[in-house]
Amino acid sequence: MKSSTSLTLLSMASAALAFGVGHDGAKRHHRMKRTPASVKRDAVVAYYGYQNETAGACGWSSVDTDYIVGLSTDYVTPDSTDNCGKQVTISLASDSSKSVTCTVTDSCTNCDMYLSVAAFKELAGSLDSGTLDVVWEFADSSSSSSSTEVDQTTTEVDQTTTASTAVAVAVTPSTTATADTTTYAAYTPATTQATETTTTAAAASTGGTSTDGWTNTNYLTGSSIFDFFSFETGASDNSGYANYVDRDSGLVYTDGNGYAVVAIDSTEYVSLRNSVRMVSNTAFNVGSLIIIDVQEMPAVCGAWPAIWLNGGCTWPDCGEIDILEGVNLYTQNIVSVHTNDGCSLVQSDVSSLTSAVLKTTDTLSCNANADSTSCGFNLDSQTSYGQPFNSASGGTYAVSITSDAILFYFWNEGSVPSDIASNTPTPSGWGNAQVTISNAACDISSHFSDLSLIINTNLGGTFAEGVWSTTGNGQSTSCADSTGYSSAYEYVTNVGSAFAGAKFTIRSIATYSQ
Secondary structure: OOOOOOOOOOOOOOOOOOOOOOOOOEEEOOEEEEEEOOOOOOOEEEEEEEOOOOEOOOOOEOOOOOOEEEEEOOOOEOOEOOOOOOEEEEEEOOEEEEEEEEEEEEEEOOOOEEEEHHHHHHHHOOOOOOOEEEEEEEOOOOOOOEEEEEEOOOEEEOOOOOOOOOOOOOOOOOOOOOOOOOEEEOOOOOOOHHHHHHHHHHHOOOOOEOOOOOEEEEEEOOHHHHHOEEEEOEEOOOOEOEEEOOHHHOOEEEOOOOOEEEEOOOOOOOOOEEEOEEEEEEEEOOOEEEEEEEEEOOOOOOEEEEEEEEOOOOOOOOOEEEEEEOOOOOOOOEEEEEEOOOOEOOHHHHHOOOOEEEOOOOOOEOEOOOOOOOOEEEEOOOOOOHHHHHHOOOEEEEEEEOOOEEEEEEEEOOOOOHHHHOOOOOHHHOOOOOEEEEOOOOOHHHHOOOEEEEEEEEEEHHHHHHOOOOOEOOEOOOHHHHHOOOOHHHHHHHOHHHHOOOEEEEEEEEEEEO
16 A cells, blocks of 8 residues: 555456355345256366364365365355255366366355365365366266256345345455355465464463564454554545545444454445545554454455555655555565665565565665555465455464564464464564565665554555456456456446455454564
């Protein structure tokens, strides 16, 4: 996110991983249509999911060693279970000799298919790829057998909820929707989530100083997160289509888990769509470590969510640090720094990268007055942002600011260092940062000062609008193609139902000083 005086990174948009509005409060009348069971479907993306011994949409509990599959809500919903118990043969799109047969036990909300861990490993050999391109068909038990496909074209909308739309969008379930019982995700298990969150919360009261010298200054959960911030109001910057509203708007609340939720208004037709921009009442300087545990973020075309730090003087003279940023349906997070003249990367900052890439390679200067896209990095992880991040039960972002360097870290849920849970973060034991901004050609203290932590979701604007018709950053289909709208403005202001489930859910924010 950039200040109101700047242009923003014009990076490429991300993949549309989910289509249709799920759990939107609509009462759907499902018409059934028959398709031959042996018909092979086009290639789809398959995730893997941890079962957690929880009943799926079919009402059956499974374990990770079972060979089971969850199909899209075109085929299975809790109200349409005709395909439950059927056998499905899944093959690699690139090698049909590698196949596995699974039993349908669940639906895959906002995705085409997920496989149990055992089935995924049978096809891929490991979980490392995170996703697979597969083709599939119902096992042909008889020449006359057929599968039931759910037709959701007829929708009766509950008048107490926002109307649904036939436009394809990526939306995560709202907090009031029936919980998705299986974590269909890439890379990391969700089963550790409750334990780690509880441990961290318990540790918050103990405080203490880590062996790296970091002392806890704030541990925030639930409503204490909102208390830490002021709420800016009015039309958004960067030519966006958001109208920022205050804490009493109903868009911020704590959910049933006690997590802080920052949502977006879903009124269908608006001139500007209500959203939230929170600015911390505390400023951060050199000697600061900020760790943010996020369960989910807005992941829908037109959204521009960000968690970032902005300096306390005329932009960019006191610096900007982007911890989490992207637009539309990105799957790769962008981290950035922006300064005035005199702060640059050095070649070793770039050549040492192993899990990120520099977006603009024609300059190492971080002078945003000359080029507002400089010193931005794409993380390699395809689950560091957007819908795949949400499906992986989120993750933790950390940034440390010292006189030696600015260091960016990211872990998906399930792989967060244990010293973070114990409230004694020790970055020296975390391995290499994803991105390092060293002090070799940038005096950190003089270029980054009085930084406010900001959490906001702009809508449209120079970034999301600028890449509306393009692909990249994990996106294979542009928002123009996936939504059928020619501009972010038209989509944001006319399809409020697309934003009904788009929100930040923040488990905790912890800050430290050194």
